[in-house]
Amino acid sequence: MSYDHILLPSGVAATPAAADAYLTAQQGQPASEVAAQIAAEVNRRNAEMSEQDSFLSVAPIDALGGALHVPSPYDAIGHVRALLFELATPRDYAIYDPQLSWLIDPAGRVPVTVTHGGAGEFPYLTESLVHQWIPRLSEPGPYLIVEREPEVYVQTFREDENSYILEYRDGSPDKHFGANLTDPARVADLIWDWTNGDRSRLNTLSWDKIDL
Template identity: 60%
Template structure:
């Protein structure tokens, strides 16, 4: 089973419809050097692995279309391949589009963090758009999101089957570890984004309790 991912320039689109329109407009355009370099590097790394560990379903150079790069990967290699696209694409100003989930991971306006999405894996940054999309849709088998910006500095949430959320944040030590609950996904998304950007002004909306271990 294969999984598709696409690189496109940061800021080129802001919605699934705009992504589709942008990618359609790339048809017939000559390859842009940056995506050609990324494709060549992907093929080089793939060729250096045993066949059983290959992470490309087809040569990446065949997926270059104008200023976009279409990549097919075995489902079991999704996390590895996506991380490579972040590694190679983000410094060059490229966003990652997941057409299966309709997720646009654009580094514009992002905050660098170790982000773990319980149902989708790891990501190198968080954006306002992503947290707004992810929080209401958290579900089994991994209905949680963790955003970590330092050693024992993180905020996390877990969505229960009845729709309510547990929230925790920790500021580096056990005496700065607090928890609360919320029912509104908008509040949860606001608090996670606020914490990530260093804005704690909205935290008074919940009754935070210090956790003891």
């Protein structure tokens, strides 16, 4: 079995359903210049690997219109995702994950290191993504960490359906605080505020000092 990532231009779809409709419309279309460039680079890098280390399930890959389907073995998901962010983001391309119904569009992104407990690392955060992710955090890794630099981060852990722990750290153990919340939309709003450097709503919470 393969795990699929699909690249499509930023802004052509706002939902998974719209992404699927866009992909259907690309069938039979000649490859766009950008999609062809990305396909060529993915193929080149895969060709440099030994056969047993190939990160593509099917090679070479070809673009259809503005879309590029990238199938990989399950044990190469992290490598492929990182490669696609490297190649796609500077070209204003989004990554669609049909298995998780995630549309990761770089529009409006803030470059931070995001660790999603169930899916690994991502190089940026958007308002759409944080609102998509927070309500769906689940075992075995029901947490999200957004890090601006070492020891400067905000994070949340979902204890159960209606309970989130929200923490932030400003560089040292004496600047590590936490609060308990019940509304996932509010948690997402606060994480997005922190990511943008807006402390106005964060400052309205009653924070407890966290001793680690």
